[in-house]
Amino acid sequence: MDFLQSQLEALKATGNYRTLAHAEQEGRYLLKEGRRMLNLSSNDYLGLAADHALYADFLRQVSPRWSLPSSSSSRLLTGNHPVFDELEATLARLYGAEAALTFNSGYDANTGILPALAGKDDLILADKLVHASLIDGMRLGQAHWIRYRHNDLSHLERLLKQEGEAHQRIFIVTESIFSMDGDEAPLRELVELKRRYPHIILYVDEAHAFGLRGSKGLGCAEEAGVTSDIDLLVGTLGKAAASAGAFVVCRQSVRDSLVNRMRPFIFTTALPPLVAAWSLYVIRRLPEMKDKRRRLACMTRYVHEALQAQGISTASHSHIVPIPVGRSGDTIRLAEQVQRRGFYLLPVRPPTVPEGTSRLRLSLRADLTDEEVKNLTHELAASTPFILHPKQHHTDS
Numbered sequence: 001m002d003f004l005q006s007q008l009e010a011l012k013a014t015g016n017y018r019t020l021a022h023a024e025q026e027g028r029y030l031l032k033e034g035r036r037m038l039n040l041s042s043n044d045y046l047g048l049a050a051d052h053a054l055y056a057d058f059l060r061q062v063s064p065r066w067s068l069p070s071s072s073s074s075r076l077l078t079g080n081h082p083v084f085d086e087l088e089a090t091l092a093r094l095y096g097a098e099a100a101l102t103f104n105s106g107y108d109a110n111t112g113i114l115p116a117l118a119g120k121d122d123l124i125l126a127d128k129l130v131h132a133s134l135i136d137g138m139r140l141g142q143a144h145w146i147r148y149r150h151n152d153l154s155h156l157e158r159l160l161k162q163e164g165e166a167h168q169r170i171f172i173v174t175e176s177i178f179s180m181d182g183d184e185a186p187l188r189e190l191v192e193l194k195r196r197y198p199h200i201i202l203y204v205d206e207a208h209a210f211g212l213r214g215s216k217g218l219g220c221a222e223e224a225g226v227t228s229d230i231d232l233l234v235g236t237l238g239k240a241a242a243s244a245g246a247f248v249v250c251r252q253s254v255r256d257s258l259v260n261r262m263r264p265f266i267f268t269t270a271l272p273p274l275v276a277a278w279s280l281y282v283i284r285r286l287p288e289m290k291d292k293r294r295r296l297a298c299m300t301r302y303v304h305e306a307l308q309a310q311g312i313s314t315a316s317h318s319h320i321v322p323i324p325v326g327r328s329g330d331t332i333r334l335a336e337q338v339q340r341r342g343f344y345l346l347p348v349r350p351p352t353v354p355e356g357t358s359r360l361r362l363s364l365r366a367d368l369t370d371e372e373v374k375n376l377t378h379e380l381a382a383s384t385p386f387i388l389h390p391k392q393h394h395t396d397s
């Protein structure tokens, strides 16, 4: 296995070597190596995973028939517990859609849906910055695929004109809030494009918007009033919904096809019914959680304004705030600096983001206090010289 050693050395040399940290979550804090830090790297955007009273309430009311710790088989064998039907019916009802189907994770959803639905005569046009799971889904399938420049609709339309004729169907694939940049896809314009080209199927991954956007918390499509125009609306349940798994909201025929053809749906043990029951409990309450959504939105505005005042501006207007640095080594040093001050921010490096665009990724969460948000912005302001001129700052210090 010597060949692995040299690969690992190469990762170390470029600052891209990763290890698993021993860390424990304690509410909105993270305990790591004897330090207690505010956890600003989790996807618990509404603070629901940190809300022990909510979980205790769920445990009090969940029926023992629904709290099984294992499904013991695939949904297509003996694992289709009624809780999955109830969860899917609830999601379909909330979205006003024909059907929904749940999966064990967002990774499963995105690696399975495209290979199941897009055939060799089809074309997939995907935003350049879509998540690795979607890229893997395209790689695993038979369809020809091209990535269009990030959020660039004129590039997308040019590709549609050039390539469209030669393909039966064209899948356009995007995230709604992009996981690493925090900026948003122009959903209304994409829907408009779909209206002009009859054979487009629109696939939107709302992983980072589900629970947070729209008056019921259904995502950016709800906010933009276009849920019914999206053919494949994917949401994940391990982020704002504080559970595990994922879902697609779609037509009944799509659901039936996925049940028959989607390999990560068919060939895996279903999530434990207990987890699905918790998802259902949270999803039923999401529409009422307007105060948490409002709080996160206000905090988001405040933090973006504070960063802009320091000359740090990005395309993000969302709760995902990238703090650009550039080189991996500099990003790691900056992360260590802010962690020493009690803010758990992580460096995001290649291959997660393109070479030279390493950044800290700040995930805001609704359960931060005003004081914590203020202290955070002060800390980031103090780090500004490092952020704007990382190399110079490093040699100077």
Ligand code: PMP
Residues within 6 Å of the ligand: 104, 105, 106, 107, 108, 110, 131, 133, 175, 179, 205, 207, 208, 236, 237, 238, 245, 246
């Ligand atoms: N889609 C996006 C946009 C994501 O960011 C992620 C994970 N961070 C996933 C899908 C995968 O979801 P899961 O963690 O449930 O596998």
